Amino acid sequence: MTAVGIIGGGQLARMLALAGYPLGLTVQTLDPDPGSCALALTQQLVGEYGDGEKLRWLAEHCHCLTYEFEHLPVESLRYIADRVPIFPPLEALGAAQDRAEEKTLFRELDIPVPRTANISTLAELDAALTDIGLPAVLKTRRLGYDGRGQRLLQDRRGLATTWRELAGQPLVVEEYVPFERELSIIAVRARGGETAFYPLVENEHRHGMLRSSAPCPEDPLNQVAQQYATRLLNAFGYVGVLVLELFEVNGRLLANEFAPRVHNSGHWTIEGAQTSQFENHLRAILGLPLGSCRPVEHCAMINLIGQLPDPNALLAIPGAHLHVYGKHPRANRKLGHVTVRERDPVSLAQRVQSVRALIDSPG
Ligand SMILES: Nc1ncnc2c1ncn2[C@@H]1O[C@H](COP(=O)(O)OP(=O)(O)O)[C@@H](O)[C@H]1O
Ligand SMILES: [Mg+2]
Secondary structure, three states: OEEEEEEOOOHHHHHHHHHHHHHOEEEEEEEOOOOOOOOOOOEEEEOOOOOHHHHHHHHHHOOEEEEOOOOOOHHHHHHHOOOOOEOOOHHHHHHHHOHHHHHHHHHHOOOOOOOEEEEOOHHHHHHHHHHHOOOEEEEEOOOOOOOOOEEEEOOOOOHHHHHHHHOOOOEEEEEOOOOOEEEEEEEEEOOOOOEEEOOOEEEEEEOOEEEEEEEOOOOOOHHHHHHHHHHHHHHHOOOEEEEEEEEEEOOEEEEEEEEOOOOHHHOOHHHHEOOOHHHHHHHHHOOOOOOOOOEOOEEEEEEEEOOOOOHHHHHOOOOEEEEEOOOOOOOOOEEEEEEEEEOOHHHHHHHHHHHHHHHHOOO
């Protein structure tokens, strides 16, 4: 049996495992949490992501390694990369870990970005704001996710306090983009260089955290988004799924960030596309042909954050599919998601409204 090792044991690893079993794969994960949510579905090594001994074990027992989490020690992974194929390439992981490096890469590839500056002192921040203007967003260069490590700067009052909250680590400041929509494109590249693209996804975030996603296959911006994603894929000789997050402003696309992994804005593909992002990621890293990314019917995905709805009420909504990750409920924690699939957009909108009503006032 082909064994795939996944570094990280969260919900993305769990859904990769779910996609891997029909392909006859066995899945081995590495996660420091002995109660990780992929545990029920995979054989898990309990250890830090950079644990040399555990990584070596994975390299010896797996045909191929991948990761579901970006904040990994790249150097430790490099050490085993000559013993076992690791995809996506570690160069892509390194670039995605640092917002400054990521933005430099976008510029080099002629992918438009918001105005940004790298900051290491309060005086530099002050000077950058004169250039970039207000409002602006101050972000840690590394270790951010779900909006963590970010502060919105409305004016110069309280600047020193906000600075102190994030100081001590390298920062970037960006113009606040008054976007019309947030979009993402999920792309996949096979070992042989074949590429495939899911349609653009419109995403709604609240407090920096993804709430809902819906594919827009007819959107005229699909073509330019695919061009930008292709430049990234080619730059790395990429293998696997890559997600590019974009802002639409005045009908133009600006790149926000990219993720070298399967992504929350692609969860709709499980029921909503001919081949899910999880299956296509596995196909890509194992050197198998890619599956079609074409959507089947209309669909939308809604995250379940902090608490779960009553499954009886939720599953009574026609077209609704429930995914529960098996994590302990906690405020602002992604516990699951719902995908609604319908034949026409009007019924989809009605069903989505029913799901939202249930989630906003669970029993
Ligand atoms: N420069 C910006 N202008 C407007 N909104 C932003 C900006 N940067 C981030 N945001 C909002 O915050 C969310 C999270 O920021 P992001 O940079 O994607 O970090 P992460 O997803 O790593 O936490 C974005 O999806 C967007 O909604
Ligand atoms: Mg993001």
